[in-house]
Amino acid sequence: MSNKNRVIVRIAGAAGDGIASTGEMLGKTCSRMGLHVLAYNSFQSAIRGGHVWLQMAIGPDQQNCHADQPELILLFNKTSPAVHVPDAKPGAIIFYNADTIKKEDIESIRSDVSFYGLSFKAMVDEAGLTGVAPIMINTMLSGALIQTIDLDVNIPLDIIKHRFTKKGQQVVDLNQAIFNLGANWVKGNVKSNFPKLVGSGNPKMFMTGNEALGLGLVAGGLKLYSAYPMSPATGILHYLATIAQKDKIVIKQVEDELAAMNMVVGAGTAGVRAATATASGGYCLMIEAVGLASMLETPAVCIVVSRGGPSTGVPTKQEQSDIDLAIAGNGDSPRFVLAPKTPEDCFYQAARALNMAEKYQIPVIVLSDFFLSEHFETIDNLDFSKVTIERGKFSTTWEGQGRYKRYEYTEDGVSHRVRPGAPGAMYVPCSDEHNEFGHVMSDVEAGLPHAREERIKMHAKRMRKMQTMIESGDVNPPTLEGETNAETTFMTWGSSHSFVQEAIDLLAAEGVKVNHLHFTDVYPIPREATLAQIKKCKRIISVEANMCNSMCKQLLAETAFEITEHINRWDGEPLTGEYIVREFKKLGSKKKELVNA
Amino acid sequence: MTTVTLDAKDFKSEVHPDWCPGCGDFGVLNCLQRALAELGILQHQVAVISGIGCSSNLPGFINTYGMHTLHGRSLPNAQGFKLAHNDMHVIAVGGDGDGYGIGVGHLVHALRRNIDMSYLVMNNSIYGLTTGQTSPTSGEGMKTKSTPFGNPEAPLNPLTLALGSGASFVARAFSGNPKQAIEIYKAAIQHKGFALVDTFSPCVTFNKVNTAQFYRDNTYDLNAEGHDPSNLMKAMEVASRDTYGDRIATGIFYQSQRPCYEESEKDTLSTPIVDHILGISPERAAELIANFK
Numbered sequence: 005m006s007n008k009n010r011v012i013v014r015i016a017g018a019a020g021d022g023i024a025s026t027g028e029m030l031g032k033t034c035s036r037m038g039l040h041v042l043a044y045n046s047f048q049s050a051i052r053g054g055h056v057w058l059q060m061a062i063g064p065d066q067q068n069c070h071a072d073q074p075e076l077i078l079l080f081n082k083t084s085p086a087v088h089v090p091d092a093k094p095g096a097i098i099f100y101n102a103d104t105i106k107k108e109d110i111e112s113i114r115s116d117v118s119f120y121g122l123s124f125k126a127m128v129d130e131a132g133l134t135g136v137a138p139i140m141i142n143t144m145l146s147g148a149l150i151q152t153i154d155l156d157v158n159i160p161l162d163i164i165k166h167r168f169t170k171k172g173q174q175v176v177d178l179n180q181a182i183f184n185l186g187a188n189w190v191k192g193n194v195k196s197n198f199p200k201l202v203g204s205g206n207p208k209m210f211m212t213g214n215e216a217l218g219l220g221l222v223a224g225g226l227k228l229y230s231a232y233p234m235s236p237a238t239g240i241l242h243y244l245a246t247i248a249q250k251d252k253i254v255i256k257q258v259e260d261e262l263a264a265m266n267m268v269v270g271a272g273t274a275g276v277r278a279a280t281a282t283a284s285g286g287y288c289l290m291i292e293a294v295g296l297a298s299m300l301e302t303p304a305v306c307i308v309v310s311r312g313g314p315s316t317g318v319p320t321k322q323e324q325s326d327i328d329l330a331i332a333g334n335g336d337s338p339r340f341v342l343a344p345k346t347p348e349d350c351f352y353q354a355a356r357a358l359n360m361a362e363k364y365q366i367p368v369i370v371l372s373d374f375f376l377s378e379h380f381e382t383i384d385n386l387d388f389s390k391v392t393i394e395r396g397k398f399s400t401t402w403e404g405q406g407r408y409k410r411y412e413y414t415e416d417g418v419s420h421r422v423r424p425g426a427p428g429a430m431y432v433p434c435s436d437e438h439n440e441f442g443h444v445m446s447d448v449e450a451g452l453p454h455a456r457e458e459r460i461k462m463h464a465k466r467m468r469k470m471q472t473m474i475e476s477g478d479v480n481p482p483t484l485e486g487e488t489n490a491e492t493t494f495m496t497w498g499s500s501h502s503f504v505q506e507a508i509d510l511l512a513a514e515g516v517k518v519n520h521l522h523f524t525d526v527y528p529i530p531r532e533a534t535l536a537q538i539k540k541c542k543r544i545i546s547v548e549a550n551m552c553n554s555m556c557k558q559l560l561a562e563t564a565f566e567i568t569e570h571i572n573r574w575d576g577e578p579l580t581g582e583y584i585v586r587e588f589k590k591l592g593s594k595k596k597e598l599v600n601a
Numbered sequence: 602m603t604t605v606t607l608d609a610k611d612f613k614s615e616v617h618p619d620w621c622p623g624c625g626d627f628g629v630l631n632c633l634q635r636a637l638a639e640l641g642i643l644q645h646q647v648a649v650i651s652g653i654g655c656s657s658n659l660p661g662f663i664n665t666y667g668m669h670t671l672h673g674r675s676l677p678n679a680q681g682f683k684l685a686h687n688d689m690h691v692i693a694v695g696g697d698g699d700g701y702g703i704g705v706g707h708l709v710h711a712l713r714r715n716i717d718m719s720y721l722v723m724n725n726s727i728y729g730l731t732t733g734q735t736s737p738t739s740g741e742g743m744k745t746k747s748t749p750f751g752n753p754e755a756p757l758n759p760l761t762l763a764l765g766s767g768a769s770f771v772a773r774a775f776s777g778n779p780k781q782a783i784e785i786y787k788a789a790i791q792h793k794g795f796a797l798v799d800t801f802s803p804c805v806t807f808n809k810v811n812t813a814q815f816y817r818d819n820t821y822d823l824n825a826e827g828h829d830p831s832n833l834m835k836a837m838e839v840a841s842r843d844t845y846g847d848r849i850a851t852g853i854f855y856q857s858q859r860p861c862y863e864e865s866e867k868d869t870l871s872t873p874i875v876d877h878i879l880g881i882s883p884e885r886a887a888e889l890i891a892n893f894k
Contacts, residue, residue, distance in 0.1 A: 036894065209893035219889060225879030228685055230677075247889070251881060252869040254684050259710040263677040266670065270650070270681025273668055274689075275875040278681065296671050383893075388886035393879045400875075423875060424666040424682075425689055427645045432660045432667040435653070444661055444669070448619045 009199050010063030011153050012071045016088050017080025017101075019047065019054045022142035026078070027058040027380075029146045031210050033159045034062050035382045038204030042502075043380040044070035044578060047320055055083045062153070064202055067381075069506035072582040076152060076198070078145050085110040092117050097196055099148050101141060102126075120194060122148065127185055133178065140182050147186025153198050157187055208382040213372055213499075214239030216347040216383070217281070217307055220354025222251055223391040227276040230256040230267040235319045236374045237281040237309040261286040265293035265306060272302040273433055275400070275423035277358050281307035284326050285316060291333055294367045298337040300433035301411065301419070301466065303361035303368075307354070310373040312576055321576030322374045324498055325550035327558050330369040331527050338469050340364065340479070341527035343371040343498030348383045350376065353524070355391040360478065363396035364469045365418060371526065373549065375578040376499035397421060402429035409440040413461060416476075417468030437462060474530045481533035484540055486519035493541035494584070495567060496548070497523040497555045504547050506581030507588070518588075523555060529562040538565055545569040545591065549579055607641060609634040614664045625802030625813065626656050628776030629723050633692070634663060635779070636786035647690045650679040652699040655730045656723035656802065659694050673704030676711045676720065683718045686875045687863055690790060691718040698728050701737040701757050711795055713767035717861040719789040722759065723776075723802035726811045733807035740845065743810055759799045760840035760854060764833065769861070770796035771836065772853045775820055776803070777813045781851060788853060794861040801851075816849070824852035831856065 015026050027043055034041045042061045048054035059074060061067040073093035079085060079100040092098060094116045102121030111119045124141040143164070150160055161180050168175045211219075218240045221229070229248075231241045241257065248255040254271075258264050264280040271278035282290060287308045297304040310326045312318030330341045340360050344353040350372065357368040397420040402408050408429040412419045419440075422429040436446040439458050449455040473479045484493070486508060494504045501522050508518045521541060523529075538544070546556050546567045551574045556567045571587040573579050612634035620626050637647060647665035651657035653672035660667035666689070670678045679693040700708055700722045711720070727745065728734040734747035738759070742751040763771045770792040774782035782800065789796035801820075803813045823839055828850075830836070836855035843850035863870050881889070 032894075207894045209890060211893045215893070222881060222889070223886070227874040227877060227879070228681065230681065249868065251885070252874065252877060254866065254869060254874060256684070258677065259706055262674065263707055263710070266674040266677035267681035267684075269670070270668065270678035270683075271685040272681075273678070274648070274682040274685035276685040277879065278685070292671055293674065296674075300668070300670075385890060388881070388883065391880070395879075424648055425645060425686055425875070427643070430644055430664055430666050432649075432669055434661065434669040435671055436669065443616050444658065447658070 009065070010061055010067065011076055011198050011201065012074045012093070013060045013062065013076045013078075013149065014057055014074035014088060014091070015078045016055070016057035016084045018083070019056050021080040022139055023056050023058050023080070026142045026146050027060065029160050029163055030060065030149060031380055032163055033150055033155050034203070035208040035210040036159050037156055038206045038208060039064060039201055039382070040067045040208070041210065041380070041382045042067035042070055044375065045378055045380070046577070055087065057088065062201060064204070068502040069581045072580050076149065078149055079105060079110070080141070081105070085113060089113040089117070097152060097194065099145060101145070122186070122189065127189065128182070131181070131185055133181055135178060136182070140179065143179050143182045144186035147183040148190045151187035151190040152194055152196050153201060155201065208384055209386065210380055210382050211347055212239055212378055212380050213344070213347040213350045213376040214309070214378065215243045216350035217354045217370070217372065217377070218243040219386070220351040221279050221305070221358065222247065222253065223351070223388050224355030224358035225277045225393045226253055226279055226358065228254045228256070228268070228271040228278040229280065230258050230264045230278070231280050232258060232261045232264050232282065232286060234283040234286045236311060236377050237283045237286070237307065239377060240281045240307065261289035262293065265290035265304070266296070268304045268306070269293055269297050269300065269302050272297065272304045273300060273424065277303070277362070279305035279307065279358070281309065283309050283311050283319070284313050284329065287326070287329060294339065294369070295333040295335070295337045296435055297367040298333065298339055298466065299435050301365040302433065303365055305357045305361050305368050305370065307370040307372060309377045310371065312574070318576050320374065322549050322578045323574060323576070324373050324500065324548055325552065325554050326371060327526055327554040330371055331558075336463070336467055338364075338466050339367045339369060339527070340473060340525070341369045341371060342525050343523070344376065345499060345501035345522070345524060347376070347381045348386065349524070351386050352390065359392070359394045362398065363394055363418070363478070364473055365396070365421060366469060371498055373499050399423065400426060402426045407441065410442045411438060411440045411462065411465070413440060413465055416472040417465050418472065470528050474528060479525045479528060479530055481530045482521050482523045482537050484519060484521050484537050487517045488519070488540070490517040490519040491542055492518045493521050493544045494518055495521045495544050495546045495555070497526055500547055500549060500579055503579040503581060503584060507584035510581050510585050511588070526555065526558060529559065531563050534559075534563055535565060543569070545571060545588065547571045547579065547584055549573050605641070605643065607638040607643070609638045612637055612644060612664050614662050616661050618662045619658065620655060621806050623805040624655070625725060625776035625804070626659065626723050628779060628782070629656070629721065629800055629802050630659055630662055632776070632779050632782040632786055633721065635783050636790060639783070640787055640790060642690055642790070647692065648682055648686075649692050649694055650682060651675050651693070652695040652704060653730070654696040654699045656694065656696040657699055673699055673702070673707070675699065676704060676707040679718060680711060680714070680716050683716050684870070684874070686873050687717070687870050688873050692790065693718065693720040695722060696729070697722060697724040697726060697738045698736050701759055705737070709762070709766045712763055712797065715767065715769050715794045715859060715861050717793055717795070717863055719792070719796040719798065721786070721789070721798050721800060724759070724799050725802050725804035725808055726756075727804050727808040729804045729807055740810065745807075756845060758841060758844050759797070760844060761837060763797050764837050764840060764855060768797055768855065769794035769857045769859045771840070771855045772796070772798045773851045774798055774800040775816050775851055776800055777817055778820070778851065781822060785853060792856065794859060819847045820849045820851050822852050823850040823854070828852065828854070830854065833857070
């Protein structure tokens with residue numbers, strides 16, 4: 005992996021300036037060339053008037069981070085210079101819209117970067133183009149950008165063709181001419197020495213974590229998805245809605261999160277694979293129904309995309325502070341919580357969540373976060389053949405002897421599930437404590453000796469599934485990646501994996517060896533196997549995008565092992581490699597004794 | 602094909618109802634069992650799905666499939682169940698607290714969504730399982746444990762609420778009039794769309810106002826008086842005039858032929874999605890991948 009052989013691009017302007025479409029064109033151009041791209045979108049919870057920017061890391065190798073300092077910048081509006089010019093890497097090239105940004109307002113800010121003001125109006129007039137709309141400036145600046153890093157301009161020209169074909173050849177020609185205006189201007193006026201980015205030539209997928217989660221659910225046999233819109237989880241609903249009809253999946257936007265989760269439980273009880281997704285606050289409303297799935301032993305999948313909390317919090321910013329929430333419920337309530345690390349991982353983990361839900365007849369919570377769900381990344385082809393569908397102890401008919409026991413006591417805690425509709429097996433799953441048939445034990449019988457005995461047995465049966473999951477190897481301990489004898493280990497979970505990989509590479513370049521302990525499965529934690537991994541580490545520092553060390557608390561609760569050194573970020577921006585390195589250096593080199601290991 | 606003749610007792614489960622002797626819910630259970638038997642629907646083709654409350658214990662007492670879910674959440678569970686397995690008859694049941702109090706948000710949207718299922722509300726104008734507090738249909742001034750000086754709030758009118766929410770079937774029954782209730786339940790189950798049946802089901806323990814005698818004395822059958830159930834405005838008028846007071850209408854207030862929700866997803870739901878093969882073909886996978894390039 006090389007951080008040198010890459011270019012960091014930033015595109016900034018007002019919401020509505022076309023930042024997203026400029027980014028999409030650049031991203032798709034790169035991914036079709038077989039380059040790797042990671043794009044981070046910074047925006048506010050406002051439809052118009054907010055200031056938005058997009059930062060992309062582009063290179064021939066896997067990109068783990070959008071980095072701190074951009075070196076090629078495109079600025080659209082008056083707000084942009086003061087916000088973004090200070091961030092630029094020395095020597096950076098900055099293109100700006102000279103129709104909105106005055107030369108003296110921007111070029112006086114720094115002298116160690118190169119500025120190029122382009123007047124869209126003047127250039128279009130000079131070229132004699134007519135029928136031009138002001139928004140088309142983003143096409144011209146795309147041309148400038150793509151030419152500056154010397155990418156294959158035929159690809160964006162083809163993207164333009166596909167985007168505008170419906171509007172007629174004239175529109176295609178005009179947009180291509182505008183693109184070329186920017187590209188040709190750069191050829192004559194801009195001197196750059198960016199590394200030549202050579203792609204593999206094999207086009208890659210370019211998608212968000214939310215899209216990958218949706219696609220993973222589809223690959224895993226999703227049949228019903230109900231949801232209530234809430235950033236940053238809504239992208240899953242949007243993606244699934246576009247493909248639902250063709251793949252015969254029922255997609256329902258419902259009245260609230262209570263309905264969304266309860267509908268999943270109803271559908272799961274009927275026998276289909278069902279899922280929902282929401283953000284942190286929305287999940288608060290779902291918790292009761294997640295407990296219902298635990299009690300009815302109904303498979304259910306809920307994706308929780310974290311944002312800053314508490315309450316409405318910071319809707320469109322990064323935070324990883326919902327492990328406690330995902331585990332929470334009234335009473336002891338069996339479930340499985342996992343956290344994918346990249347968009348590629350989102351695909352496989354979403355499908356795995358559906359399998360785990362059916363195999364153990366439990367709710368499965370998939371923890372994503374704003375960064376993971378909303379950022380774009382290139383992915384080598386997703387392998388659908390790696391996705392298997394395991395339904396566990398399940399049948400559509402009942403041919404057993406005697407009265408069917410939906411909640412039969414078994415050694416592994418999982419009872420055979422007959423799909424409702426099968427003749428002869430009628431049963432009523434019940435949110436009250438119940439016996440093997442599902443009959444309520446908590447009303448007139450509660451407290452009587454046989455009901456107490458039944459309560460102990462049934463509750464233990466349900467909770468036994470947590471142990472079975474671990475013993476069968478379906479729940480994984482953390483991975484330990486990198487140098488075996490590193491002096492320091494960074495501990496992460498979920499999406500922080502990529503940023504820490506970047507930090508480890510940056511530190512390696514300075515001769516500092518750090519390795520990486522990473523959790524994907526966050527509840528339950530296989531205690532012995534986890535402690536065995538921890539014993540291999542000398543000094544563990546947690547890296548989490550939160551204030552209160554969510555994963556450290558979880559690790560302490562499950563294994564009695566305490567991490568005492570932490571790197572945190574909770575200002576809403578994602579961690580970056582540079583940020584982690586800076587914070588690591590602040591911690592100093594003191595090595596703390598490991599406790600309990 | 603052999604025809605099975607069913608009897609109400611075929612729908613009796615092995616669990617004996619734990620309702621108070623004389624509870625109106627016995628009547629509702631009997632009428633529902635009779636209605637299903639008379640319609641010739643087999644036990645395994647039905648799912649009775651409830652929330653929480655005295656009346657929500659009903660699914661345990663009927664020999665069909667079902668669910669006993671959370672307080673106020675019978676409708677989203679039942680709608681999810683129905684969309685998943687749309688060749689089964691789904692009947693949601695529960696009380697007025699469950700359906701008109703904590704769950705009223707779901708009711709409004711279930712009505713306008715119009716999924717092909719029925720919803721029987723056992724309305725006793727009191728919270729029974731929690732030992733006697735005011736409910737959304739308790740009358741103004743009614744003294745309960747939570748309103749010892751009289752209920753200061755106006756009662757909700759479930760029927761006008763339903764009619765105003767796009768309902769395609771709205772009816773009211775009284776558990777003390779089984780003949781009419783059975784016919785209404787049968788019509789509700791056969792209706793193509795969401796059918797709401799509000800049923801007066803008196804609480805003998807905690808409500809001394811809305812008693813069986815009160816309803817015997819004050820209800821009339823609006824269909825016997827020639828009411829036209831296809832007339833929405835007339836239904837509105839009767840529902841708002843004859844719900845509280847001493848002349849209370851029962852019967853089918855309104856029924857329309859508005860297409861049910863499933864009609865909008867004909868392609869997906871032409872066979873129940875529980876029967877679909879899971880996952881997608883390699884060809885479709887390639888297509889989905891290509892969309893991202």
